[in-house]
Amino acid sequence: MIYLDNNATTQVDKEVLQVMLPYLETEYANPSSMYDFAKKPAEALKIAREQLRDFYGAEDVKEIFFTSCGSESANMAIKGALNCNKSKRHIITTKIEHPCVLNTYKVFEKEGYKVDYISVNSEGQLDVDELKEKVTKDTALVSVMWANNEIGVINPVEEIAEIVKSKSPDTVFFVDGVQAAGKIPIVVRDTQIDMVGVSGHKFHAPKGVGGLYVNKKCRLTPLINGGHQERGMRAGTENVPYIAGMGKAAELAKDSLSYEASEVKRLRDKLEQGILKNVFNARLNSSLINRVPNTTNIGFEYVEGELILLHLSDYGICASSGSACTSGSLEPSHVLRAMGIPFTALHGSIRFSLSRFTKEKDIDYVIEKMPVIMDKLTKISPFQDELNALRNLRK
Numbered sequence: 208m209i210y211l212d213n214n215a216t217t218q219v220d221k222e223v224l225q226v227m228l229p230y231l232e233t234e235y236a237n238p239s240s241m242y243d244f245a246k247k248p249a250e251a252l253k254i255a256r257e258q259l260r261d262f263y264g265a266e267d268v269k270e271i272f273f274t275s276c277g278s279e280s281a282n283m284a285i286k287g288a289l290n291c292n293k294s295k296r297h298i299i300t301t302k303i304e305h306p307c308v309l310n311t312y313k314v315f316e317k318e319g320y321k322v323d324y325i326s327v328n329s330e331g332q333l334d335v336d337e338l339k340e341k342v343t344k345d346t347a348l349v350s351v352m353w354a355n356n357e358i359g360v361i362n363p364v365e366e367i368a369e370i371v372k373s374k375s376p377d378t379v380f381f382v383d384g385v386q387a388a389g390k391i392p393i394v395v396r397d398t399q400i401d402m403v404g405v406s407g408h409k410f411h412a413p414k415g416v417g418g419l420y421v422n423k424k425c426r427l428t429p430l431i432n433g434g435h436q437e438r439g440m441r442a443g444t445e446n447v448p449y450i451a452g453m454g455k456a457a458e459l460a461k462d463s464l465s466y467e468a469s470e471v472k473r474l475r476d477k478l479e480q481g482i483l484k485n486v487f488n489a490r491l492n493s494s495l496i497n498r499v500p501n502t503t504n505i506g507f508e509y510v511e512g513e514l515i516l517l518h519l520s521d522y523g524i525c526a527s528s529g530s531a532c533t534s535g536s537l538e539p540s541h542v543l544r545a546m547g548i549p550f551t552a553l554h555g556s557i558r559f560s561l562s563r564f565t566k567e568k569d570i571d572y573v574i575e576k577m578p579v580i581m582d583k584l585t586k587i588s589p590f591q592d593e594l595n596a597l598r599n600l601r602k
C-alpha cells in the first residue's frame with residue numbers, strides 16, 4: 208500500500224503511540240483528582256502543553272488549549288470571539304477555507320452578519336489588497352487559513368495580521384493552521400495573530416485531538432460549558448492519552464521541519480515532475496511558489512477523478528480527488544473553482560500528499576503507474592477529439 212493522502216490524515220508515529228499507551232493501560236486517573244494516582248496524568252497534560260507552546264512558538268502555556276479536532280478549534284475560535292463582542296457584525300474570510308470555517312460563517316450569516324469572501328488568483332494566492340480594502344472598524348473577525356488542504360498554497364498570515372491590526376486594532380484575527388502544522392514553521396511569537404487552530408491527526412498523532420493557540424490579549428466565550436478544565440474555556444475531562452500523544456507528535460514534527468523542507472519536498476517535486484512529463488493530459492493545479500512541501504494537485508484533463516482514484520486504488524495507491532461527493536452528486540471542489548481551473552480539468556483533479564514516512568520507491572512506483580492508468584482512461588473518455596488535439600499540442 209502506498210499512502211499519499213497525508214492531508215486527509217496521517218499514520219500515528221510509533222514514538223507517539225508509546226507515549227500514549229501508559230495512559231490507556233495503567234495511568235487512567237482523572238488528572239483533576241487529588242490523590243497521588245492522578246499525578247502522572249496531570250504531569251502528562253503539563254508536558255503536552257509545553258510541547259504545544261514550543262510547537263506554536265508561543266510565549267506562555269496559558270495560551271494553549273486542547274480540543275477534540277481542527278473543526279472544534281475553528282468553532283471555538285470563531286464562535287468564542289464573535290459571541291464575546293456582539294457589537295461588530297462584519298466578518299472577512301477567503302473563498303478557499305475548509306468547510307469547518309465556511310459552514311460556521313453560514314450560521315452567522317443567518318444571524319445577520321455580513322461575510323466577505325476574498326478571492327484567489329489562478330494559483331490559489333490570496334488577493335491581499337482586496338482583503339485590506341474590506342477591513343473596517345466594524346470588522347469583528349478576519350480568518351485566513353495558513354495553508355490550504357487541497358492545493359497546499361501558503362498564505363502570508365503574519366503580513367495579513369499586520370494589515371488587519373493597523374486598520375482596526377480590536378478586530379480578531381484567526382488562522383486555521385491545520386494544514387501548516389508539521390509542514391512549515393508556525394511561529395506566533397512577535398506576530399499580531401490572535402488564534403491558530405491545529406489538529407493532531409494531520410501530524411502523526413491520532414484522530415480526535417486538536418489544539419488552539421489564543422493570544423493572552425484575546426477574549427473568548429467558551430464553546431463547551433461545564434467544569435473548570437482548560438481554565439474554564441473548554442469543559443470536559445481531558446483526553447489524557449491523546450493529548451500526551453499530540454504533545455509528542457508536535458515535538459517530533461518540529462524536529463522534522465527541515466526534513467520536510469528538503470527531503471519531502473524533493474520527493475514531492477520528483478512525483479510532480481514525473482507525472483507532468485509522462486502524462487500528456489496532466490496539468491499542475493498547485494502554485495510553484497509559496498506551497499507546503501508535501502502537497503501537489505494535478506488535473507488530468509477530460510478524465511473523471513473518481514475513476515482515476517479507483518484505478519490508483521487497484522494498484523494500492525491512496526490519493527484524493529479534488530471533488531467532494533456531496534449527497535450523491537459529484538460537486539467540483541470549491542477551491543479549484545475559486546482558482547478558475549478549467550472545466551476540462553476540474554473533475555479530474557487529484558491531490559497527492561506525502562509525509563516524512565513516504566519512500567522514494569513509492570514515488571517511483573506512482574510515476575510508473577500513472578501513465579498506464581491514464582492510457583486506459585483516456586481511451587474510454589468521451590472527449591476523443593479534444594484529447595487528440597491536446598496530445599498533438601503537447602508533443
Ligand code: PLP
Pocket residue numbers: 214215275276277278279305307352354355356383385386406407417
Ligand atoms: N482545516 C483544514 C485546513 C483541514 O484540512 C481540516 C481537515 O481536513 C480541518 C480544518 C478539520 O480538521 P479535523 O478533521 O481535525 O476536524
